[in-house]
Amino acid sequence: MIPPGQSPERAAIVIGGGGLAGLTLALALRQAAGGRLKVVVCDPAFATPPRPDDRAFALAAGGKRMFEALGVWDRVAPQAEPIRDMVITDSRLNDPVRPVFLTFAGEVDDGEPFASMAPQGALIRALREEAERVGVDMRAVAIKDFVTGPARITITLSDDTLMDAQLLCACDGGPSPIRRMAKIDVVRWSYDQSGIVTTIAHERPHHGRAEEHFLPSGPFATLPLPGNESSIVWSERNENIDALLSLDDEDLLAEIEKRFGLKLGRLTMKARPKAWPLNFQMARRFVAPRVALVGDSAHVIHPIAGQGLNLGLEDIAVLAELIAEQAALGLDLGDIDMLETYERARRTPTVAMAAVTDGLNRLFSNDNPALRALRDFGLGLVDRLPSLKNRFIQEAAASAQSPRLLRGLPL
Ligand SMILES: Cc1cc2nc3c(=O)[nH]c(=O)nc-3n(C[C@H](O)[C@H](O)[C@H](O)COP(=O)(O)OP(=O)(O)OC[C@H]3O[C@@H](n4cnc5c(N)ncnc54)[C@H](O)[C@@H]3O)c2cc1C
Numbered sequence: 001m002i003p004p005g006q007s008p009e010r011a012a013i014v015i016g017g018g019g020l021a022g023l024t025l026a027l028a029l030r031q032a033a034g035g036r037l038k039v040v041v042c043d044p045a046f047a048t049p050p051r052p053d054d055r056a057f058a059l060a061a062g063g064k065r066m067f068e069a070l071g072v073w074d075r076v077a078p079q080a081e082p083i084r085d086m087v088i089t090d091s092r093l094n095d096p097v098r099p100v101f102l103t104f105a106g107e108v109d110d111g112e113p114f115a116s117m118a119p120q121g122a123l124i125r126a127l128r129e130e131a132e133r134v135g136v137d138m139r140a141v142a143i144k145d146f147v148t149g150p151a152r153i154t155i156t157l158s159d160d161t162l163m164d165a166q167l168l169c170a171c172d173g174g175p176s177p178i179r180r181m182a183k184i185d186v187v188r189w190s191y192d193q194s195g196i197v198t199t200i201a202h203e204r205p206h207h208g209r210a211e212e213h214f215l216p217s218g219p220f221a222t223l224p225l226p227g228n229e230s231s232i233v234w235s236e237r238n239e240n241i242d243a244l245l246s247l248d249d250e251d252l253l254a255e256i257e258k259r260f261g262l263k264l265g266r267l268t269m270k271a272r273p274k275a276w277p278l279n280f281q282m283a284r285r286f287v288a289p290r291v292a293l294v295g296d297s298a299h300v301i302h303p304i305a306g307q308g309l310n311l312g313l314e315d316i317a318v319l320a321e322l323i324a325e326q327a328a329l330g331l332d333l334g335d336i337d338m339l340e341t342y343e344r345a346r347r348t349p350t351v352a353m354a355a356v357t358d359g360l361n362r363l364f365s366n367d368n369p370a371l372r373a374l375r376d377f378g379l380g381l382v383d384r385l386p387s388l389k390n391r392f393i394q395e396a397a398a399s400a401q402s403p404r405l406l407r408g409l410p411l
Pocket of ligand 1: 016017018019020021022042043044045056057058059141142143144171172173174176177178195196197233276294295296297303306307308309310311312
C-alpha cells in the first residue's frame with residue numbers, strides 16, 4: 001500500500017540487491033545510456049564495508065571481458081589468477097592413486113585463458129568504487145514492497161521512501177524477497193551437501209592448474225590463486241559438516257591433505273573454512289510485469305562447474321543490451337515484450353547448465369560401481385575427442401553471437 005499524500009522519487013531503474021550481480025548490472029545500465037539513466041541500487045549491506053569472505057570465483061573468459069568493458073578488471077587483476085589447465089579425477093577417498101582421465105589445457109582463441117579466479121572481496125570493492133564514480137545511486141536500504149501500475153512500478157524502501165521506476169530488477173540472491181513479492185514460484189531441492197570453502201598455501205607453485213577430484217561424498221576442487229595459494233571448494237554431505245568444521249586446524253588440514261595430496265609440498269590453511277548449503281533452485285518465470293529476476297534470484301545451481309555467477313553475468317549482458325536498445329529509441333524500459341525477450345534468451349541456457357551440473361553431481365557423488373564404470377567411460381571418451389573438449393572450452397568463452405559485454409565490447 002502506498003501511503004496517501006506522499007509523492008515518490010523518480011528513477012529509471014531500481015535494482016534490489018547490491019552483490020556481484022546487482023552492482024555489475026548497475027554499471028552496465030549506466031553505460032547502456034551513456035550515463036543518462038538514473039539507476040538506484042538498494043542493499044542494506046551497503047551500510048558496512050564488504051564482509052571478509054574467503055570465496056574466490058572461477059570467472060569464464062566472457063565474464064572477465066565483461067568486467068574489462070565495465071572498467072573494473074584493472075583493479076581486480078592483481079588479485080586474480082588465470083586457470084591454464086584443469087585436471088579431473090574420479091576415485092575413492094583412500095585410493096592410493098588418482099588416475100587422471102580428463103584434462104583441459106585451456107585457452108580460448110587468442111591465447112586468453114578460458115577462466116580466471118577472482119576473489120569476491122576484490123570484485124565487490126572494485127564494483128562499488130566504479131559504481132560510485134559513475135554516479136550510481138547506492139542506498140543502504142532494503143526493498144520492502146512494490147505496486148505495479150500500467151506505466152510505472154512504485155517501490156517502498158525499508159526507510160519508507162517511495163520510488164517510482166520503469167523497471168525493478170531483483171538481484172537479491174537465492175532467497176529473493178522481491179521474487180516472493182512478485183509471486184513467482186521456484187522449483188527447489190537440497191543437495192544434502194554443503195560447499196566448504198577456504199584458502200590454502202602450498203610450498204610449490206600450482207602453474208595455474210585447477211583440479212577437481214570427484215569423491216563419493218562430493219567434488220573436491222582446488223583452484224589457483226596468485227602466488228603459491230589455492231582456493232578450495234569442497235562439497236561434503238551435510239551429515240559430515242559439523243564434525244569437519246569443529247576439527248582443530250591440524251586435524252582439518254590433515255583432512256584437506258588427504259584430498260589434495262602433498263604434490264605441492266606441505267599445506268597451510270590461510271583461514272578457518274566456512275560452509276554454504278548447496279541447493280538447486282529455478283524460478284518458474286524470470287520476469288513479471290515491470291520486474292526482471294537476475295542472478296541467483298532467478299537460478300541457484302551446484303558449484304561443481306563454478307558456473308553460478310557466470311550465469312548471472314550472462315543474464316546481465318543480455319538484459320543490459322535489451323535495455324540499451326529501448327533507451328536508444330526512447331521506449332519503455334519495463335516493456336513486457338522486452339522482458340519476455342530477456343526471459344526467452346536466458347531460459348534455455350540456464351536450464352541446460354542447471355541440468356548439466358545437477359546430473360554431474362548425481363553421477364559422481366556416489367560410490368555405485370555401475371555408475372563408476374559408466375562415468376569413467378564417459379569422461380575418458382571426452383578426453384579422447386579433442387573437438388568435443390574444444391567445444392567445452394569455447395563455451396566458457398563467448399562467440400560472435402554473444403552479447404557485446406561478454407565479448408568485451410562496451411554497450
Ligand atoms: C561454495 C560456492 C562456490 C561457488 N563458486 C562459484 C564459482 O567458482 N564461479 C561462479 O560463477 N559461481 C560460483 N558460485 C555461485 C556464486 O556464489 C553466486 O552465483 C553469486 O554469488 C550470486 O550473486 P548474486 O549477486 O546474484 O546474489 P548474492 O551474492 O546473494 O547477493 C544478493 C544481495 O541482495 C541483498 N538483498 C537481499 N534481500 C534484499 C532486499 N529485500 N532488498 C535489497 N537487497 C537485498 C543481499 O544483502 C545481498 O547483498 C559459488 C557458490 C557457492 C555456494
